[in-house]
Amino acid sequence: MNILLKSATIVDSSNSDYHLKKLDIHIQDGIIKDIAPNIDVSDNVQVIEDHNLHVSIGWFDSGVSFGEPGYEERETIANGLYTAARSGFTDIVLNPNTNPVPDSSSDIIFFKNAARSNAVNIHPLGALTIKSEGESLAELYDMKSAGAVGFYDYKRPISNPNLMKVALQYAHNFNGLVISFPMDKQITGKGIVNEGEVSTKLGLKGIPHMAEELNLARDLFILEYTGGKLHVPTISTAKSVKLIAEAKKKGLDVSCSVAIHNLCFTDETLLGFDSRFKLMPPLRTNKDSKALLKGLKDGVIDFVTTDHRPMDIELKRVEFDNAANGTIGLESAFGILNSLLGLENTIALLTKGRERYGLSNPSLKIGEKAVLTLFNPDIKYTFTEEDILSSSKNSAFLDSKMKGRAIGIIGNNQLIH
CATH class of the missing domain: 2.30.40.10 (Urease, subunit C, domain 1)
Structure with missing residues (x-):
């Protein structure tokens, strides 16, 4: 070159x-x-x-999903990396939501090798529990040694609080990052959209704010007891921002991110029953979006993510109740953030986050x-x-x-x- x-x-x-x-x-x-x-x-x-x-220095995204292995019809690694590159991203953290779920060192090595000759660096996450089933811890130390930058059961909350306690204590021994999706499954039930006026109008089952907030409060309480490093991906409510702020004031080692779509869309977007907006966490209220934006500007929310999640057409063009959650977001990330926050703030956010995953920052x-x-x-x-x-x-x-x-x-x- x-x-x-x-x-x-x-x-x-x-x-x-x-x-x-x-x-x-x-x-x-x-x-x-x-x-x-x-x-x-x-x-x-x-x-x-x-x-x-x-x-600018290369952009970083802490939450990207592809499909390979197992769901190549959604996205291959090769095309996913090309999409990331053309969208401006030099480094991506890859979510562990393939089939099989990456819960061993050999799985992590597979992803590292898949991107070895690519312009974009893959930083894979390993599953927190075996097969992401929430029963027993996966091979966390072995995966860390193979190159995993954190441990996450993608979009699956850890229901057992003792398992979360043990995970934080064990990962603390080798500076491992535990990632916990904040959602209480018993409160969520069969909910698919934000619980409120819009869900009532649409006749759709709702997910109350407290489904996220109770789980988050529990994890922060456990973190205060165990120590260790906790990352909370894609928070979506105003109360969650407040809980994170309070935890940071206590000196807890916690970080969080927000998905770009939760900054710029609200549950009112769902009035057209468009399944492109069926997301997890769901789109919340205008009040929540404003609080998320303020939390981002104040530094309470550490970084943004595209939460890029390809889904093939058969899983999206169905009745809203039956549609899969998720949106792609790599290609649109810069154009949306730059419109919303301005150039310098956008670049600061898109180049932020590597340190949390133990990665070095490039330098211009x-x-x-x-x-x-x-x-x-x-x-x-x-x-x-x-x-x-x-x-x-x-x-x-x-x-x-x-x-x-x-x-x-x-x-x-x-x-x-």
Whole structure:
């Protein structure tokens, strides 16, 4: 690789020498060789000079699902990684919701090997319990040694509080990250949407706020007793933000994320019975969305995730009650966040979160490995199916107005552009 990024506006608030300045960046053999206002290079250099080219360190997503192995019709690893790259992501945390569920070191090694020659890095999660059945702990230490960055029964709450206690105590011995989906299954029952005025209008069974909040309060209470590291993915209520804030004030080692769709959609979106908006956790009220956004700006919520979850058409184009949960979100992430939060806040969020998973942050400096995202923050467009690169097309963001588009990435001595 021998590339010159020409007249690229650098967005990197951690580096005042470069931040929001238009500079040339020379990359050779995957290393940043020079950053200057005008770099003269030889004829054998590939020059990237896109209109309104911007660059930041590579984007990170803490919650991505594919399908392979087991559900290749939803998404393969190869196409999923290509989608991530074209969407601007150089690093993804891969959810353990394949078939079989990755609950051993050999499963983790499979995912690491699958992305070994790719521009995008996969950081796999292992299941917290065997087969994610919530009965017995999986091989946590062995999976950590093989490269797992955390342990999670994807979208399945741990009903047994003693199992959660033992998991936190055991993982604490090797600095393992326990991830717990906040949902009390007994209170949720057969609910499929947020319980409230909209669910009553639609005649759909509701999931009350306390189904999330009770489980979260329980886990935080256990964490205070055991110590260790806990991550709570995709919180969705105002009370959950408050509970996390209180736990952090106590000094508990807890982090949380919010899905992008819970920031910009509410349960009123469901009035059209469109199964693209059937999600877990469900879309909540306008009050909740505002509280989530405030929690994100205040730093109570640590980072955003696309919660990218491909589902093939047969699982979505059915009656709302029977439709599968989930939306894809990689392709639309930047355009939505940039419209909602502005450029600098968006880049800060999209480059945040690696440390929580024990990963090092890339650096946009001379002599460092080039782990970069290329994008145009000003282009305005309507998101359509033509913008979807995923094998599955179940996007809640279709027909949404976007501002900004990812152009590609540079990672592992490769350019995807």
